[in-house]
Amino acid sequence: MGSGGIDLSRNAINGVLFVGFNQDQSCFAVGFTDGFKIFNCAPFKETISRKLDCGIRYIEMLFRCNILALVGTQEDGKFPPNKVVIWDDQRRKDIGELSFRHEVKAVRLRRDKVVVILEFKVLVYKFSDLTPVLEVDTVSNPKGICGLCPSPNNTVLACPASHRGHVRLELMEMHKTFNVQAHNSPLGCMSLTLDGSRLATASERGTVIRVFDTLSGKQLQEVRRGASAAEISSLAFDHKCSLLSCSSVRGTVHVFTLADAPSVPTSSDSSTDERAGAAQQTNNCRSSLSFMGSMVTYFNSEWSFAKFRLPIGDGHTICSFASEKNSILVVTATGHLYMCEFKPEGPPGQECEATWNRSFLPEEVQSQSEIELQEGDLLPLDN
16 A cells, blocks of 8 residues: 655646545556546546546545545635545545645555645545544644554554654544654654554655554664655555555655564664664665674665656656556656566666656646656765
């Protein structure tokens, strides 16, 4: 499962206001300045196209069914930024709505719950009648960071807690709530597995990613994206919970192998680099220059075993694991879908190759924004 979509309305490119995968990453939604579209991932195909009289800046799908949650841009219209509209696309009409005093930052859906994320609150409602179930106070959360497990057997909610860098975990069936200190810096991204058993987090610094067991709150693994800070725009687990991918605004996508068992937690974040814990043996790259004294945590880091870099201009992205074996899908804010392959048993630090890319922009926009994968267009790979 991925970390949700990205609201691009403040820095829209080519009329794209939002991109986001559904819960099982089999399709993705795109919000435009004049409506929205839904695309199937494999094979790539447009399945829904709706023209509206305003822009749509957030779309939450419910797997592949006809129910969507929409948040728009029109202050005095049907889809204002402070309202969640529950939309039945089969009937082409709204079937419910939730209005707030403040702007909605994000929405999460499961078959029995609607979760609305505001800057300082996360609110949970029953899907059947939209009655309130839970209200959580958070630190400032302008990106609407939140994870919701879609499994019918396990209702797990993860969101920022009331302290910087802390995650609040709600295990609803167990009536259990606790906080996890994930980072010293403010949270930047998070994602739950489909079954809700694991949580991946990154801070705003984006140098390391930590994986936690949601039942105990214990850290299982820590991996390093890069040496310098970068905003991580998405995190995604594969369906077997054996791989984790992340994409950053530097135009790179990293793939990590996940350990099978917990590792020993390490020291807390430092001012220059966040901690790098010792995980069980994986295919990820490792450094072993522990004699370097104060640099020990950095050089003992576990790095990605595969990387993919995008053309310049494709900053904000979301990534997921494709239905094709050993493949990643990357959706960009500029209107492109990339498929790239990796080799699990290949050399550590391998660079993935793009097998194909498609534009999901309207035809009149495509002609003005074609991007070809040429060597001169690529970003330096490391960070």
